[in-house]
Structures are given as C-alpha cells and as structure tokens.
Amino acid sequence: MILDFPQLISQWETLPVHVFTAHEKGEILTIGAGTASGAVSGAIQGTASGAVTEHWKWPEQSNVDLSMDWKKAARITAGIDVGSVSSQAVVLLDGKLYAWSSVRTGSSSPDSALKALNQALKNTDLTLEKIPYVVGTGYGRVNVPFAKKTITEIACHARGANYMGGGTIRTILDMGGQDCKAIHCDEKGKVTNFLMNDKCAAGTGRGMEVLADLLRIPIQEIGPLSLKVEEEPPPVSSVCVVFAKTEAIGLLKSGWPVEKVLASYCLAMAERVTALLNRIGVEKDFFITGGIAKNIGVVKRIERILGISALNSALDSQIAGALGAALFANALLEKEERGKS
Amino acid sequence: MVVAGMDLGAKAIKVVILSEKGVSAKVKLFPDLDMAQSARKALEEALVQSGTELHELKRIVATGTGRSAAPGKPALVTEPLADAKGIIALLPLTRTVIDVGAEEGRGVKITPQGEVVDFAVNEKCAAGSGAFMESMARSLELKIEDFGEISLKATQAVPMNAQCTVFAESEVVSLIHANTPKSDISRAVHDATASRIAAMTRRVGIEKEVALIGGVAYNPGFVEALKRTLSLETLLIPDHPDFIGALGAALIAYEQAVN
The missing domain is CATH 3.30.420.40 (ATPase, nucleotide binding domain)
Structure with a gap:
C-alpha cells in the first residue's frame, strides 16, 4: 500500500544528508553520506589503535x-x-x-x-x-x-x-596462537582422534592478544587478574573476536572494572573451547598445552565447566x-x- | 502528517522524516556509548533539519540492532521488514535485497508489495560485514573510501584463505610482505567478502532484480565483486543506500498513522 503514496519519497535523491557525531555538538559534514561515514569511522579507528608497548606478546x-x-x-x-x-x-x-x-x-x-x-x-x-x-x-x-x-x-x-x-593422559587441549585442537591419545602418546578450529580466532591465543592489546595489560597478568572478581559475570555475548572487542570497550565505558571484563572474556573463551572438546568427548586424564595453558583464568574456567582438573607439569606448556x-x-x-x- | 523512521545500527543511527510533501530530513549520527541519548539527539537534529516540532510528529517507527533504545515510545520493526518496505518504494522491481551494514549482512527475498518472503542473516561473525572491510583497509593502509576504487585496478586474482577477520589481517600483511600489489590484495578482500554474502543470500534463493543497500553499497569494488560472484549483469543500488532501513521504517510509520 505504500505504492499508493509515491509523493512520500519525492526529494529522496536530492535532499542532502546531515551527519553528526554524538561526542561533538557541531555538524561534521553535510555532503554525501558515503564519504562522510568513511572519514569518521577512520578517525575513530585511528585513535583506538595506537599501541606502543606490545603487551600482547609472551616474553621470550x-x-x-x-x-x-x-x-x-x-x-x-x-x-x-x-x-x-x-x-x-x-x-x-x-x-x-x-x-x-x-x-x-x-x-x-x-x-x-x-x-x-x-x-x-x-x-x-x-x-x-x-x-x-x-x-x-x-x-x-x-x-x-x-x-x-x-x-x-x-x-x-x-x-x-x-x-x-x-602415560595416563587421554585428552589434550592445545590452545595455540591461531588455532585450537582437541586431541585423544593412547598411553604411548599416539593420536587416536582429533578436532581443530583454525577458521576463527575466537578460542585461540590471538583472541586473547587482541584483548591484551586493547586493555594494555601484559598477557601474563590477564589470567590472575580475571580471577579477582567476587562474582563471576556472564560471558561476553559475541563469539567473533572483532565484535567481542567492541563489546569489551562498551563494558569498560559502562563502568565495569577491568577484572570483571577480563573474567567475562576468559569465560567466553573457556566456553568456546570446551564446546570443541565436548564434540570429541573428554576422557581422563586431561592435559592442556600451548600458550593459553599459562592463562590460569581460562584454565580454571575450563576445569569448572568440564568438572575435571587438568594435570600439571613443571615444564612450560x-x-x-x-x-x-x-x-x-x-x-x-x-x-x-x-x-x- | 509528519512521521519519523529510525534505524539504530551497530555503527550509525539514521533518521528519516516524512510527510505527504515528501522527505524533509535525512540525518546520520555516530553514537557514543549512551545509545538512548544518542538516538534522542539524532531525532532532535532531524526535527530541526525538517523544521518540525516534536508535537507535530504523529508516529515513530524504529528498526536496527539498537532499536529498543529509540526515543518517544516508537513501534518496533525488524530490519528485513524495514529493508523490504524501503527498497520497494524506491526500486519496485527488486525481489532480492542484500543489506551489508557495519556488523551484519542480510539477504531478504521480497514480494512486489514489499512483503518479506524469507531472509538469512549473519550477525555472529565479522567476515562479510563492513567491519571486515574497514579492518582490511586499515591493514593495507588505505582509506576506506579509496579501497573499492583501488581493487578495480587489480590485474590478477590472488586467493585469500582466511575467513576470520583476525586471521585475514595477518594474511594481508603476509601478502604485502610478499610484494603483492595493493590493488590485487584489495580485490582478493572484496571477492572474499562478496562470496560470504553471496553464500548467505543463496540460502533464501536469488530472484531478479537484486538490489544492494547498506553502507558497503558505496564501495564500487564490492559492487563489482558481488556482481561477479552472483553472475549478475545489473545490481540495483538506490540513492542513499545506507538510509533504506530508516526510510522503510518511516514508510511503515506513515502507513500505521494513516490507518
């Protein structure tokens, strides 16, 4: 029935677009919206990514x-x-x-x-x-x-x-920089089955690095800090690392303390990798390798979700x-x- | 009778003011974290532009991910409904509308009356969204507004393996290190995005004519990539493609106010 009112859309092509940002009082551009949106988004992104110290890297x-x-x-x-x-x-x-x-x-x-x-x-x-x-x-x-x-x-x-x-280890979770693997093995360490995610950064070390970089917190401190919450917050709702980053900024700006944001993020990552683990099943004993095994915030939460503890080793995971x-x-x-x- | 349509997207709030005399304001506002306050400001600015007082406004309809934050007790509609209404008013031959926004991609199949038959949406993953394109342009140190043009100068099709935005950034950096021309990398990025969007839209079935809306429609490189992927000779693009959701919401507001 809208087609009965063609006059409603008259001037659609000719009427100019007015573009504003909520931060500033003034109008920033009154020309074509395409170029304006690009310029503004570029400026916002520019200020967000100016990290000098590389907090996200594990020390050598x-x-x-x-x-x-x-x-x-x-x-x-x-x-x-x-x-x-x-x-x-x-x-x-x-x-x-x-x-x-x-x-x-x-x-x-x-x-x-x-x-x-x-x-x-x-x-x-x-x-x-x-x-x-x-x-x-x-x-x-x-x-x-x-x-x-x-x-x-x-x-x-x-x-x-x-x-x-x-030799008692039967299930291994390897959380690497850009992938995550759930592996089953026998008493000699021979692989019997495995599943991996190497398509998406969620649930990998890269996801954690993005957060460390954003918050300017050394990566080795994220786990302990995330455990300093009195009550466990809900996990960040976005799976995608790009969206989760935006969500983390929102939570911080809305007044969440850093520990709570970290707890929320570590929990989301733990949920993500346990979903992968549960697809092949978890048999005891359970062991975690890779960089994220050093993040106690993620490890504790994985253990809680699975209801079993991971074996410890004196060696670097x-x-x-x-x-x-x-x-x-x-x-x-x-x-x-x-x-x- | 004056009505307002608002589209509260992931990156920008769009407002359209309509009356029987036609469109009297198109306002876009980049919100801060207080979505409700930003939305109120966007509406106020739109009223100023159209020379309308708040009390003259008969109805507000809001759409978009942040629609619940819209001011003035609006009626809420989903994005596919708003997209369908908006596009059919401007381009009545459209049967499939593809909406690529900042954080969402959508394929909507519509009737000649602008009703929604079926739709598919990706809001879980940044691949195939405006956020992906922005991230890639940043990795290539290109302005987003030049990104599409540069991709059109490509001389070869370079394959891109990564789907994930985070991994694709690393892949783009590796391609730069391997001295791949920026135009070829740009084309690879556009092709990858287009193929994600095409795969999603094929789930609802693609019927001609196909229209592209959302901010990404301003990108000529993406338009070409999508035409190539879908084997289309023409892809309809309305004027102000980023405002179609807001226009649809305004048209729905008008319909509701009349009845």
Missing part, C-alpha cells in the same frame, strides 16, 4: 639443564615448532630434556627456527652441526631448512604431552610441540642407528 624464554653434559650423550636430537605467533626449540640428550626456548616467530620461518635453536643453546657450547637429527613441526614446519623430517603438530603435541604429564618433535627425532635416530649396526 629459554632454559638449559647444566647438570647434564652433552659431550657424554650418545644421541643428541632437537625438535623445532614454528608456530604462527611463537617458535620453540627443544634439545634432548638420550631422550631426556636438556635445553629449550620459546621465541617470537618473525616474518621468515627459517630465521625463526634458527633463532629458537640458538636461543636454547646460548649458554652451552653445543651447536647445530653437532645435532644429527632435527624434526620440524608447527605451521611453519616445511620451512625449517635443517630439519631431517617434518611431523604434524598434532602428533607432536600428543607425544610431548605424554612426556610432560605421563608452550614447548609441548617442540618436545614431541625432539622425542620423535630421538626415536628416528635410534632406529637409524639400529639399521646401520
């Missing part, structure tokens, strides 16, 4: 067990995990952990792999030439030039978790992939040696 780390002597070892092997955000190197002496490191992945995967290995060996006189077998894993594994073999990160994480937490790769290298080298003799 390395460790070496100086009670061990590599010169006395029969087999020296290494595993390199070149991830989307960080890269790790693990060096084993006769299948026992000797040195490891975790560094940021740069724009070049070969350089990142070498950087990780050099970082792990920095306080030793062991060098790459003396390591006969290196296995590469992670999303940049095909670009580890000195690796003899590449193995998927799923197999490596299961193997690494088996070493870190023991981020090295699981590289450790698994190094263990595979050790087994492969041993097999080679046996073949020769």
